[in-house]
Amino acid sequence: MTFYRCADLRLSDVKFINSPKTHVLIQACKRISIANLHISSPKDSPNTDGIHIESSQHVDVRATVIGSGKGGANVAVEDIRVRYASFNGTTNGARIKTRQGVTGYARKISFEHLNFTSVENPIIINQYYCESTTCKNQTMGVKISNVSYIEAFGTSITPVAVSLLCSETAFLKTWDLFCAATGNPTFLIPSGKSFQVGAVELRGPCKSSNPHIQLAGNIVAPNFLWRSATETSSWIAINLVDGLTIDGRGSIDGRGRVWWDCKASKILSVYGSNNFHLGGGLTVTNSPGKHITFNMCNYVTIDGINIVSPGDSPNTDGVYMQETQHVKIQNSFIGTGDDCVAIGKGSVDVNVTNLACGPGHGVSIGSLGAGRFWLREEHFVRADHFNQVYNPIIIDQYYCNGPRGQCANEPSWLGDWCHGHQPCLQPKHGLHGDCHDDINISSGISEKPATSYCLNVHGSIQGSVSPPVSCLH
Secondary structure, three states: OEEEOOEEEEEEOOEEEOOOOOOEEEEOOEEEEEEOOEEEOOOOOOOOOOEEEEOOEEEEEEEEEEEOOOOOEEOOOEEEEEEEEEEEOOOEEEEEEEEOOOEEEEEEEEEEEEEEEEEOEEEEEEEEEOOOOOOOOOOOEEEEEEEEEEEEEEEEOOOOOEEEEOOHHHHHHHHHHHHHOOOOOEEEEOOOOEEEOOOEEEEOOOOOOOOEEEEOOEEEOOOOOOOOOOOOOEEEEEEOOOOOEEEOOOEEEOOHHHHOOOOOOEEEEEEOOOOEEEEOOOEEEOOOOOOEEEEOOEEEEEEOOEEEOOOOOOOOOOEEEEOOEEEEEEEEEEEOOOOOEEEOOOOEEEEEEEEEEOOOOOEEEOOOOOOOEEEOOOEEEEOOEEOOOOOOOOOOOOOOOOOOOOOOOOOOOEEEOOEOOEOOOOHHHOEEEEEOOOEEOOOOOOOOOOOOOOOOEEEEEOOOEEOOOOOEO
């Protein structure tokens, strides 16, 4: 049933069932009252919106039960009020969607006293809506404002019960207010809530010397290939924000599985930000590529974080850093498909303490790339626990990142830092190093003892080392 250019319409006490497409279409109407409707179609029926409203004003939907294959109340206009509605087995419940590439507004929208039963997306705003696979990953000029949800109850059959996938412009306005605040501002993601957001850049500098993001709830990435807001290929890019703390027992879910067969991106990249703190029980999971990266940062502390992705997920380093100094990673769990911690070029004074690592490729210094780089002594790994690890301790100057057999069989040029207590060494001397404190690694394979292997290595042992390392004295 379609209502076009109607005014002062009253529609009530009607049952709609098994529509070929949209059950009730309200188009270019004013002052509409809808009450006590019952709308139903099979869950797999395509494009069978319950009520579709467009280009209309002053619409009131109340005491209505909707169970259709696609969508419940789907609004994108002005002065819309949906009250006492029940959604049973629908794909979407209270949804606002705007198609890519269009302009307009959606404002003064209220959802009140809603009941959801086994709904896939109970509450959803989607400004990236696309009906085909050919849409560009873009938002649009539709401005959404003055939207409220009051007393909504029920069950969701997906983990993300509240999905707010808005234009970056809306999210960044909130960030701008937070970043401009003085004193001790806190950006709160509330407990028990999951919010889906698009790719954003959170840019400073901020006025506060200690801005705080408290992530008690969950942030979820779009479940499609998004386009980064910066050149860092990151879902969330934090640039030039000093003193920032991100903590809480919520989670950041990159939903990376859709990326793992193509070019990887990152969940969180931090650039040019000093005195950065991350932890407090926070979980970062399922990155498209590297989970957290630091570049050109000073004084970084990661304490009490959980980074988790499947062991077969490609290039999903837990923490990666380069050109970054004075880093502490402690009291954390990292289990991914690549390095738990990767320390790249220009990194100085890195301490990894009390880390549980696995699955993954361990704690790696490198790859240090082409050309000549200097490796300082100021990297420490303390009190780490290895469980079912292929190579617990390994230094490899013949590492090849290309197909086997296509790399030249030559070591990299990796010198030592020159200072008063450590003279410069020529590359021909190979690697000079020390094993400090006790090392005790046994084989996890029955009847095969743990062994060691050396090539062009000179060094010493302090404490006990098992298995024995013949090149160290």
